[in-house]
Amino acid sequence: MRKLYIALLALSIAAAGHSQEFTMQDTLRGSITPERAWWDLDYYDLQVAVDPENKFISGSNLVQYRVLEENDRLQIDLQPPMKITRVVQEGKELEVDTRGNAHFITLQDPQEKGALKQLTVYFEGKPRAARRAPWDGGFSWKTDANGKPFVATSNQGLGASVWWPNKDHMYDEVDSMAIRITTPKELVGVGNGRLRKTEVKGEQKTYHWYVDNPINNYGVNVNMADYVHFGDTYQGEKGKLDLDYYVLPYNKEKAKEQFRQVPMMLDAFEHWFGPYPFYEDSFKLVEVPYLGMEHQSSVTYGNEYKNGYLGRDLSGTGWGLKFDFIIIHEAGHEWFANNITYKDIADMWIHESFTAYSENLYLDYHYGKEAAAEYVVGTRANVQNDRPIIGPYGVNAEGSGDMYYKGANMLHTLRQLLEDDELWRSVLRGLNEEFYHQTVTTQQIENYLSNRTGKDLSAFFDQYLRTTDIPVLQYELKGNNIRYRYTDIVEGFDMPIRIFLGEKEYWLFPSAEWKSEELPGTGELQWDPNFYIEREEL
Secondary structure, three states: OHHHHHHHHHHHHHHOOOOOOOOHHHHHHHOOOHHHHOEEEEEEEEEEEEEOOOOEEEEEEEEEEEEOOOOOEEEEEOOOOOEEEEEEEOOEEOEEEEEOOEEEEEOOOOOOOOOEEEEEEEEEEOOOEOOEOOOEOEEEEEEOOOOOEEEEEEOOOOOHHHOOOEOOOOOOOEOEEEEEEEEEOOOEEEOOOEEEEEEEEOOEEEEEEEEOOOEOHHHOOOEEEOOEEEEEEEEEOOEEEEEEEEEOHHHHHHHHHHOOHHHHHHHHHHHHHOOOOOHHHOEEEEEOOOOEEOOOOOEEEOOOOOOEEOOEOOOOOOHHHHOEHHHHHHHHOOOEOOOEEEOOHHHOHHHHHHHHHHHHHHHHHHHOHHHHHHHHHHHHHHOOOOOOOOOOOOOOOOOOHHHOHHHHHHHHHHHHHHOOHHHHHHHHHHHHHHOOOEEEOHHHHHHHHHHHHOOOOHHHHHHHHHOOOOOEEEEEEEOOEEEEEEEOOOOOOOOOEEEEEOOEEEEEOOOOOOEEEEOOOOOOEEEOOOOOOEEEEO
């Protein structure tokens, strides 16, 4: 059965016309295999001891799951050089069949449908060192300016199984999770959720963290350094939200100043997206030795306490220097990535397009609509149109990096089509209500947006997500007569666009067919730059 499943998946990938070659390991990592499908995650209890001197970790993960269908073979993922040392269920050590990154466990006890079961996976090893965190992640083994260990994890795409054993596919999330981090006693271990207690045993200290909400695998993190802690509270839509900050001691004063942007971020995003999704788990910023990542309720920060992206404005307009990119962007992921999570990384645009667009909405809230529009239009210079935004399914493969700013401009264009900012706000807030703490597909998001806006957006999304072509509006002007049509479009693409004649607003309704009409009134023709198209005057 499994061989047939893999063969069919390989055929579907080939039929889709993707030139990249995929292996069985890609399929085992990126698809809902039969050994994954029959059980549903409920809870993890992850214990990890970190030895920074030897760059070595060891521990265990208790996996609690609900049986959906009877089976006796279960897949757990852990990437070499990490090793599973043993697996235990009901006091019995189980047989493990290792195939690369995937480990197939033969269960001895009956797995009755509906039963809540547990097994514990013990592991150890020297995890892969991050090569270019966070993009090519793993463990970052660094030291701070005082020569003390400065350690952090990052593993989106690469997979959480690069350092701890888990069901490493995004479609299934635990409902809650415990994380226990053991460090040398002079260091502080920071994970997701809330710190419940600390324990000192000899030369080691264990930090007990608890996550009270569903969490995806790549959102789980371990950070360890000579941290100092300070905090604040935010009065938000759901009441008091605790804000906790863990930074290196010599950066504390800079952090106190720079992190004043956190309440500003929350003001903007609770306005546009609805309540912060994890009040029960608090909000944290944790300093790390790389740029940053959207770890749930434990957002990591390494932007050098500068505005912009390491001091640079990604839009070229000046507006990008009005905010700290990592605070705003990575915290935006709490709504789009951690609250609403893709099932398959091929749909990563759901995380990145909406979050890149959140930069625009932060500016809109604090600096006005024109500033926000200038910023997002300015980011078009970063678009490559090298390949489609949506990637191949079932093999853990992302689409184009254009999911950031091409995606943001797609959403900005959609806002123009509505001509109703309160409706647009209700759509964005509604997304976070409808898919609260859920994993989703592109089709679910597309259907929701079409239904809530009252517009058939199928061709719109096909154009911007599934092709590399930007619609080209060809036109010619003769006096007040304009003749126009779209080229480089998918079938059915007929997005209207707004123009201005003097101060008067006017709409054109292009399609693939030539249209001709008399423009009313007089005045210089101006094209609204907020629509993501290209123009060609004939």
